[in-house]
Every structure is written in structure tokens, then in C-alpha cells.
Amino acid sequence: MSSPFLSYTINGEPFHLFSVSHLIALAAMFGAAILLYVFRGKIRKRSVEPWIRYLLAGVLLFTEVAFQLWHVLTGSWLSAETLPLQLCSVSLLLSVVMLCTNSYRLYEITYFAGLGGAGQAMITPELFYPFPHFRFFHFFVAHACIILACLYMTWVMQYRPSVRSLWKTMGFLNLLLVIALTVNRVTGGNYLFVSHKPSNPSLLDFLGPYPWYILSLEAVAILLFHVLYLPFTLHKSTESSVSLHENR
Template identity: 50%
Template sequence: MVDADIAERFVPYSPAHLLSLALILAAVLLLLAFRRPLSRRRPAAGRYALAGLLAACEVLLNVWYFSSGVFRPSSTLPFELCSISLYLSVLMLLLRSRLLFQIVYFTAIGGALQALATPVLGYAFPHFRFIEFFAAHGLLLLAALYMVWVEGFRPTLRSVFVAWGALNAIAAVVFLVNRLTGANYMFLARKPPSSSLLDVLGPYPWYILSLEAVALLLFLLLYLPFARSERRAKAVAAARSVPSS
């Protein structure tokens, strides 16, 4: 939803967009650099801080929706993939849930990267919506990576298909919400008006099937850095299970 009287609208890969991406990358690199000190010194504090920041983004966004009079069931309910991933991320961080990590690692990173690369956003910097958009998506990346780099969680090949199945279950619910509200959450009803990956995936509804394949491929790519360590761990476990003669 975009206010009709906004003087300046978001321009992809403008200086403000590129600076926001650079700041998020810097935050990710800082987390990587300080992962060991964080893992030794009360890692729960970092999880709670990230959960609080993610929750604050969502609360402030909804306050703005209502205070600005732009709340619409057809466009501002939390049924986009990144919004759903945000709620799951908060629970994952608070509960230190390995089950939720197996889903969030893929949906949060995959969804946030797509959103940051091709934002569906009508507001330019320094509008609150611009700042909240990039802050929330940057925090989604940090939350998933925190569980990997600081808490030592690892995705598995099985979790690729768990996350893909969860994504399809979420899409089924969102499809029903779209039918009831006339919305286009997760772009399951039509393509977004701005340029996006969907432009090269065919017309509606065939691009949804293409998205299925793209999502699975992306999840496999996100798992790839951990494939060797998982195979090694399985080999060690198998060797230990063999009784000595």
C-alpha cells in the first residue's frame, strides 16, 4: 500500500537501496567475525536481542498501518513469506527450536535475499516503511545465521524437503486467505507490479509451478555448504556403530 501523496517513491538500486544492502552485508560480516566470542559469552542474550528487534519491527509496522490509515486486509496482513518467517524466527530464537530452524533457515534466507534484491516497496528513504523494510529483512538474515554461526545449528538434506513441504503448506493457507480477501500474498494470485524474478518464470498460473522448482533449487543451494560436513558426520557415526572384532 502506497500513500497517494508520497513525493518520492522507491527506486531499485538507488544510492539509498545500495547503501542499505551494504549495511546489511556489514552486519552479516560482523556477526561472522564475532561468532566465537558470542558463542562463548551468553549466546542466549543475542538470540533474545534479535527476537526483540524482529518483534519491534512487526509491532511498529502495524502501529504505522493503523495510525496512517493504510491498514487493509487485502494488503497488510502478515501473510507474505517474509512476514511468516519473521514470526517463526522470533519463536525459533526464543525457544532455541531446532525444528523451526530447519524451516526458517531456508525460508528466511531465501525470502529475504529475494526481497532485498527486488523490493516490492513504494516508499523511498527516509520514510519509516523504507527503514522498517530493510531492517526487518536484514534481521531475518541475521537470525538464521546466528543459529548457524553462534548456536551451532546445521541444516540437513532432510530439512531441505521439510522446509519445502512447509512452504507448500503455508502457500495453501495463503491461497485461501487470498481468495477470501482479494489479496495477493506471496504473489499467488498475480505477479507484483514491479520487476521481480517472476517476470522470467512464465504467465499466471504457470509461474507458481516454476516457483516450486526455483524454491527447491534455492533450498538445495543453501544446504550445499553443509553437505560435506553432514556426510562426514554420518560416516563417523556409521564407523562408531560397527562393533570391533
């Protein structure tokens, strides 16, 4: 008898949005983020700092390897579905390299693409497997660690994105979109959801019919990226106000 952890389904039960297991996964991610923020200064000053980065990178890489291996073992590996060309898969791989190399150039893209994509995925997952299926754990661990990787570089390593970083990310995503469209035509897949909307409820349901939702999604991405940049804008404004007050 096969293990439900590795089997293709669990008693035919689907994943339910905002179920108890979903809410617990979200709470665990927020809890980890809070701990990271609280101890950011201590981590930065300790010799253990690089090892925490490497550990986070290792967990991310392990989730991708395990994901590919699971598809192979279950006979479900398909070029139309399993290539690492979804936004979060690309962000995951960029996060691994970013963490291992301390790359600011990758941080510029991963901050916006990773937080925006993984954050939306955590809230409205395109997931068909409930707890305790392997895919449930894989999905939430991978996406939570993408978010934590971005926050780690921001809070612990004190990296900061710029407005230019925002537009660099938009350029990167449009290049990725062209690649995804090409691969979709060859494989029949739906990478980046640019061929049709996902089956599960998502933000795309509110953005119009195909293909117009792609243009709407571009506008939403720009708006979301500005929201993600807002804390840095507010911080700069606060610093400017304090500096002006001190110079009077």
C-alpha cells in the first residue's frame, strides 16, 4: 500500500482555501517572519549569519529537487507542467543563488518578484493536495522560504531596493513572459498562467478574460511593486523630516 504522503491523492479530498491547515501554514510563515525581524540584529552580528543564509538556500533547493523527484516517482513528470518556469519557481532558484552569493542584483529582482509572487501564492494557492500530502508541505515550505529569503536580505543584510529595481523587475518579468509563451506553445503548458487562467480561485479571476487579463496583471504588478516599495519611501521621508528638524 502506497504512503498517502507520496501518493498522487489523499482519499480524493481536495485542498480547501482558508481551511484550518491553510491558516496554520500562513500563521507559521508570519511567525517565522516575526522571529527573523526580532532577531535580525543579533543574527547580523554573529558568525552564524552565513550558515543561516546557506541553510535557507539549502531548504529552498531541497524543495525544488524533492518536487521534481516526486513527479518522477509518481510518473507525473510532464514538460508542460513541471519545468521551473512558474514565477515562484524562478524566484526560488534566484533566491538560492542570491543567498549563496549575497548578490544585490538578484535581490533587486527577487525582492519584488519573490515577495509579490510567493505572497499571492500563499494567500490563494494553486494547490490540489490537502494536508498531509507531500505537495502541501512542499508548496508552503517553498513559498514561505522565498518570502523569508527576501526578508532576510532586507532585514539582516540590510539590502534596499530602489525605484530602478522595480522597473528592472518589470523588464525581467516581461522577458520571462516571452519565454513562457514560447515554451507553452511547444509543450502545451500554462507557465506564468499566460495561456489561460489557473483552475483554482485566484487574483486573475478579477482581471478580465484572456488575453486581456495579462495586461491587467501588468498593471497589478506595477501597483503591487509600488506597495512593496512603500516602506522604503516612508522611511526615506521620515529620515528627511528628522534631518530637516535637526538642522533648524
